Amino acid sequence: MNLRPENNNTEIFREDISEYVAQLQLHMALQARNLVPTLTDVNNSRHQFLQETQATVEKLASRQSGRLG
Structure with missing residues (x-):
């Protein structure tokens, strides 16, 4: 074998x-x-991410309130 x-x-x-x-x-x-992101862009990208997240949450909230009303 x-x-x-x-x-x-x-x-x-x-x-x-x-x-x-x-x-x-x-x-x-x-x-x-x-x-x-590079270290120099961290604060800028963090701020941009926060703005994008806030805009998304506001869109979702307005859509939900439109469905309830």
Whole structure:
């Protein structure tokens, strides 16, 4: 009984998975760099996010009051 080919296939599969995971981690790290604002933009982006959130809440509130009235 020869178990060598099966072990070889398992090793190749593990290498493929390891390469895939490494590429995925690199992709996610690069993606995260594009999503995080720079330190100089933090206050500005925080203020913009607050304004956008407030506008969204006000829209939803006005729609709800329109349905009730």
